[in-house]
Amino acid sequence: MTTTDDSPEAHAFRDLLRSLRVWTGELPAFDPYAVPDAPLPLFRQWLGEAAAAGVPEPHTMALATADAAGIPSVRIVMLHDADENGWHFASHRGSRKGRELAARPRASLCFYWPLVARQVRVSGEVVTGTPEESSADLHRRSPGALAAALVGHQSEVLDSYAELERAADASWERAQREPDAEVESWTAYVLRPEEVEFFQGDARRRHVRLRYRRAGERTADGWQRELLWP
Numbered sequence: 001m002t003t004t005d006d007s008p009e010a011h012a013f014r015d016l017l018r019s020l021r022v023w024t025g026e027l028p029a030f031d032p033y034a035v036p037d038a039p040l041p042l043f044r045q046w047l048g049e050a051a052a053a054g055v056p057e058p059h060t061m062a063l064a065t066a067d068a069a070g071i072p073s074v075r076i077v078m079l080h081d082a083d084e085n086g087w088h089f090a091s092h093r094g095s096r097k098g099r100e101l102a103a104r105p106r107a108s109l110c111f112y113w114p115l116v117a118r119q120v121r122v123s124g125e126v127v128t129g130t131p132e133e134s135s136a137d138l139h140r141r142s143p144g145a146l147a148a149a150l151v152g153h154q155s156e157v158l159d160s161y162a163e164l165e166r167a168a169d170a171s172w173e174r175a176q177r178e179p180d181a182e183v184e185s186w187t188a189y190v191l192r193p194e195e196v197e198f199f200q201g202d203a204r205r206r207h208v209r210l211r212y213r214r215a216g217e218r219t220a221d222g223w224q225r226e227l228l229w230p
């Protein structure tokens, strides 16, 4: 594939891309032979280390879903928890992702923590929380998050920004007045991991990739581990 755009802007853009670097600075070491039997403790450790290293918003992640025809879509959402049940997040049921998860309840998550050159990918089945769990999720969050959820209509076409401003102001006031307000479409989801892959970047490109896969009865804790070529 050859590039045809010869404009100064295109050249400047390509020069910028070539000038940018990854995997620089002091990167942590990662011994893939000294790891826990299951991925959760390692994930919690890595998220803690990313936060301690100053990675901004280490609890945000890309969530990839697909529609009934298999067309993929991806966006950032916040991690609300990671425990024995899986990786928790929440959104509106009627949004694009919500509709896709209803049609095809599987997803992949991807975290990237550049200051420590680490990536974590998680994939598996997605289970929808009960209305009680979804409501608890909503009310554990900040008044600002409740106000944002009260606006609703996520992923619908917006006719004008002024309409959003009016709705956001009304929702903000309602969230202050009624901190227990419910948002019917707000839904808690849990991704039950079947595969979790840890990637540690290395300045000499000898990246470490360690994958945990659900192994059923084959191992005591239900996970098998394997290294992958980077």
Ligand SMILES: Cc1cc2nc3c(=O)[nH]c(=O)nc-3n(C[C@H](O)[C@H](O)[C@H](O)COP(=O)(O)O)c2cc1C
Binding pocket: 057, 060, 073, 074, 075, 076, 077, 078, 079, 089, 090, 091, 092, 095, 096, 097, 098, 154, 155
């Ligand atoms: C840092 C960040 C965090 C976000 N967290 C959430 C979230 O937790 N839940 C959510 O529904 N949308 C969240 N969003 C907005 C989504 O990226 C997306 O725009 C929205 O959910 C609509 O996606 P959809 O049309 O694919 O359903 C977040 C966006 C950013 C940039």
